[in-house]
Amino acid sequence: MRLIYLALVPFLALTACSNSERDSGLLSGTLGWDDPAVNAEDQNDPKSQAFFEKTIGDRVFFEVDQYTLNNSAKAALDTQAQWLMNNRGYVIIVEGHADEQGTREYNLALGFRRAQSVQEYLVARGVSGLRLKTRSYGKERPIEICSVERCYSKNRRAVTLLTAGLS
Amino acid sequence: MSPGTYISLTLHAALVGWLLFGGDFDRKPLEVPVTEVSVVSAELFDILVNNTPPSIDTSLEIAATQPDIEQSEPPIDPVMDIAPEKTTQVLSPNVQNDTLPESVPDKPVRLEEVIIIPPVVLAEPEVEHPKLLETSLAPKPRPALRVAPVAVAPPAPNIDIGDITRDAAAPQVVSVEVAQEQTAKSPQAAAPEIVTEAENPSEVIEISKFAPPRTVRPQKRPAPSPLAAIPEKQTTSVVAPIDPLAVALAEALGGADVVSETEGNVTEALAPQAIRGMQLAISPCWNLGASSSAVLFTTVVVGMKLSIEGKPLENSIYLVGYEGGDSESAQRAFETAQRAIKECGAQGFELPADQYSAWQNVEITFNPEKMRVR
């Protein structure tokens, strides 16, 4: 009895944790169907989304007006691809963004191109295309807003988002 | 075991059981906050939009009925619009830096249908008292009658051929056909070279090519006796077609008075500075700042009669012709010209009274070519 109880303690801790606004959290099913229930909030858990974001790195950056991947982007994507293949439960949305140095529609289209670059690269590294979707936010969702290059460079990005798997 | 432990165990077993086996049952989809979409039914929509009887599918998907090149896709899983991840930012709207609009209704507001009856022309136009048309401002004193700036001696009865041939080089031959024209051609350079009056008064300067022709006759100014001059001109003008011949013959034969019809027709003798003065007087009043783009492409020729004081006579301003626009632009352009003439001509233009017949009728070409997009 005690042993069962002890084994269940992690679940208790889990139920006590709160959802952050942005993260769906365990109860909303970010877990892959195959995987045992783990604590998604635990950054030290190598299977968690937080781990993916913080340690693996969920984004790559681009030069002005470019959508091709430079070497550091490719290296980052290699790491991403590996993790994604070891954690197959996630459906992935690759999200492209642009800085504000462009008109609205063009930046939308540029974001699509960037997302596509990343998607193609991940597929080439073995991630199943069925798991991948793309979308673009153009210049609508900047991370940094100081309107100089050091901020722009952070906004020219493609982010790999982990979402719920399809039922 | 204590009851507490027993209860705890049961609950945990239930929890574990749910965790392990809960998936056997259908998993509910995410409770994602979905925007309330007030979708108008397709029938109503088509009636509103296309005025077509509703015959289109009633769902958002078209998929199966989509023929041809492109197939539409079914609606995507409602994945929430996820804001970008931030490590340090709390995603609550910061209202400090902006002011939200005053009315923030929960639901979109229905717009009112407001009907305005189209404008109706008023029955009775305004009646004007003629006296009100006169300016109430004190009239400017008229300048003294002008004397020709350069007195030219009347020619000797034996005309010197040399003079004539010298002058013959000057006149513009094109002027004859030009006189026939009603509408203005936009001249490439509106004004030929500017020659000051001191240098060469007899040349035509700053006058458009519509200026009446100069003849080969040397410039002659009557002796400063306007009274004498005018009756002569008047008589000659009455018998115009015959006189030039007679006079010319008389002159050629040596003996006639130098005043001839051609000289009486002193448009060519009107001092260029008088013409320039008129141009300079009208230009500042010619305002195209409240005119359509089409008006800026329309050239109008405006005719008018002047009184002996040089003032435009009432109701004598009229549209001679136009070019470059349609009739509506021409009308608007005419109005800008009329304003210019009346505003700047109210005091009268400075023109020599002794040459009244030369400038009694005026035709002004208003050419906006140089005024576009300044």
Place this chain on the structure above:
Amino acid sequence: MRLIYLGVLAMAVWANTSLAQNGPLKIEINDGVIEPLTFAIPIFEAENLEAAAVATEISRIVAADLISSGLFREIPSNRFISRRTTFAEAVRYPDWRAINTQALMTAAVKTTSSGRLTVKFRIFDIFSGVQLGSGMQLAGDTKAIRRMAHKVADQVYERITGEGPYFDSKIVFVSESGPKDNRRKRLAIMDFDGESVQFLTGNENIVLAPRISNNGKQVLYTSWETGFPQIYLLNVGTAGRKRLPTPKNGMGFSPRFSPDSKRIVYSFERGGNSDIYLMDLATARSARMTSSPSIDTAPSFSSDGRQIVFESDRSGTQQLYIMPVSGGTPKRISFGNGRYGTPVWSPRGDLIAFTKQSNGRFGIGVMRTDGSEERLLSASFLDEGPTWSPNGRVIMFAREDRGPKGAPSLYSVDITGRNLRALNLRAPASDPSWGPVQP
């Protein structure tokens, strides 16, 4: 000698017989001024007591409209010499001339207990000393005071300038709130002068680049309502909306109406590449118009509905191209130094407005439809998204400042480049789309 005399004589006769007797003096004026026309609007006569406040309000709106066009300048009432009390009294022209009034408007307003409103007015050309036209009368509802005023102003504007009207129109735009890195956006509609703002959507999702139809009844826009950009059609009267189906495996954005509102042209992304597509609204069928690996986006119909203009980076940088709606090879029309985007065809058909980027700055410009006579009308850190007034004389666009506090606001400018002015809205706004003059 005699021969020469005769030759001279012949020329003289020839010259004179071809002239009218005392032919008119002909002169040319090719230089003038470009200044706003001065006008005066004495307070409108109120034909009944209750109409007094309405009369004042309408006269102020008319004056504001004319001034906002940049083509008119008001003579303030404290300079008036004549005091007018009735609509019917004669105009004392000398009094108005003395204070340099070039145009005068007189009017009278009447209201009825049943909520009806009548406005009648006359326009006078003071220096010419004549009435322009015969005057006019409009009738409407007391709820429609602003619209009545705009209609009156449109009549005055049209009669004096010769341009078509544009004051009685609405503009759809995106109303923004929140910090720059978490903007809330929602569709809104307002009068051209920024009054009567109403919302057409909520702000839970990003909405972009609305375009209003030529009859002012529908709006096309892009929304992330489903989590992915899609194109939507919204009914202005009811605010009801529906998603327009687009081809499989891709996403639609930046939709625009054809002049007859029967078709739309839009950008469709598939596999990372964006092309121009054409959709028939009745059948919801789409056809592909461009197929190139370049980004082709921001299409706009010509005013006659036969061509489109769009931006493409197929040459290496964003440039403008036109092509027939029926298909064909796109023809490049922009050749200046910089990048060109967001082209919109003037309702007059004569010009294309666009956003130009060069040397790190943005500006709004116009060019002829063959690309010639390019002119910039504005420049700043970020000007973009022009839209044409219904008479093709004024362009409105959004201007945003740099930095975290930067927020967009709407500006308008005359096509001559004059009269750049900010619209007085209380909240940030972007992506304007100017609707038609309302009937």
